[in-house]
Amino acid sequence: MxxxxxxxxxxxxxxxxxxxxxxxxxxxxxxxxxxxxxxxxxxxxxxxxxxxxxxxxxxxxxxxxxxxxxxxxxxxxxxxxxxxxxxxxxxxxxxxxxxxxxxxxxxxxxxxxxxxxxxxxxxxxxxxxxxxxxxxxxxxxxxxxxxHPDVKATVTEGNIWDFHGGEMETSMVLAVHPECVKLETAVAGRPDAFADNKALLPYGSVSIGWVSEDWKDPQGNPIGIGGDPSGATAEKGDIILKTSxxxxxxxxxxxxxx
Ligand SMILES: [Zn+2]
CATH class of the missing domain: 3.40.50.10310 (Creatininase)
Known part of the structure; x- marks a missing residue:
């Protein structure tokens, strides 16, 4: 049990x-x-x-x-x-x-x-x-x-950086504690500082000790998340939690x- x-x-x-x-x-x-x-x-x-x-x-x-x-x-x-x-x-x-x-x-x-x-x-x-x-x-x-392919399929097309605090994680919280998500304030983030250096993680093989300030909003300000959470839903969160x-x-x- x-x-x-x-x-x-x-x-x-x-x-x-x-x-x-x-x-x-x-x-x-x-x-x-x-x-x-x-x-x-x-x-x-x-x-x-x-x-x-x-x-x-x-x-x-x-x-x-x-x-x-x-x-x-x-x-x-x-x-x-x-x-x-x-x-x-x-x-x-x-x-x-x-x-x-x-x-x-x-x-x-x-x-x-x-x-x-x-x-x-x-x-x-x-x-x-x-x-x-x-x-x-x-x-x-x-x-x-x-x-997992079922989890990847929940991510909105074009949201290629989804990672920490992005669409997948936000969806999971929407599935269990929707009252704690403020989706109207969502801003996308991407690893702007290293965009031209493909050897650095998450797409390459060299890690430098990431800090979340390395992830920037479209204006170049630190946003601390990877991906665009705006497409998050509770239904997607349920699929991700179940698959996990x-x-x-x-x-x-x-x-x-x-
Ligand atoms: Zn997290």
Whole structure:
């Protein structure tokens, strides 16, 4: 059964099969997502994944959904109002301590659900340490199936830069918390500073440590998002969330049999 970790009593937790049960830790973020989408966009998506996963996994699937970690590593957004970030070492230590407690109670399998790309490098390093130090099997999954054809098909034609805070992410928030989206304020963003240098990510192979100010509005002002969110809809968001949950299923079934 898939349950919220925090909903169980101590006695119920004692009954949980710790060898078998996967603890999924959703790693969210509290950071700017353009003019139109809320600071908690990644946290809302992380929360929504629980309901979407419940619909896709067998009813008896043994998984506990840990409370969403509401703040992550968002250094690249820190100059936009409201963005909150942990330092890399703080983030590492916090997740390490949570996992050490889980290990102490006998859990063996942890699945990190990365809901903000900036969190991934720390979680990758941490996962190897957890395995080496505690014998924990730590797996890393991503909350967004952004490369899936069904998801790509939701993006408006010509919106080629869609990425952070763009049409896809805004659609997902519209599907679960429409009251928090102010679509009338949406302004498109593109990586203007590097438009002529195709070797630099996201289209090339060389990364320079992006900050979101590198993404500019049509006037050349920092806007901090990639793509044009103006075509976002709740229906598209529902498709993206459903497809993303479905994409996680084969990996989760493998983790169960690990
Ligand atoms: Zn996001």
């Amino acid at each position: 898939i349950q919220n970790y925090r909903d169980l009593t101590r006695l119920e937790m004692e009954q949980i099969d710790k060898e078998k049960t996967i603890v999924m830790i959703p790693a969210g973020a509290l950071e700017q997502h353009g003019n139109q989408a809320p600071l908690g966009t990644d946290d809302f998506i992380a929360e929504a994944m629980l309901d979407y996963l419940k619909k896709e996994l067998p009813e008896d699937f043994p998984m506990l959904y840990f409370p969403v970690i509401p703040v992550g590593l968002s250094t690249e957004h820190k100059n936009f109002c409201g963005s909150i970030t942990l330092k890399p070492d703080t983030y590492y230590r916090m997740l390490y301590d949570i996992c050490e407690s889980l290990h102490h109670h006998g859990f063996k399998k942890i699945a990190f659900l990365v809901c903000h790309g900036g969190n991934a490098p720390i979680i990758q390093v941490l996962s190897r340490e957890l395995r080496s130090e505690f014998g924990l099997s730590a797996f890393i999954l991503s909350s967004g199936a952004f490369g 949950a479905r994409q996680l299923v084969p990996g989760l079934l493998e983790i169960l049999n690990w």
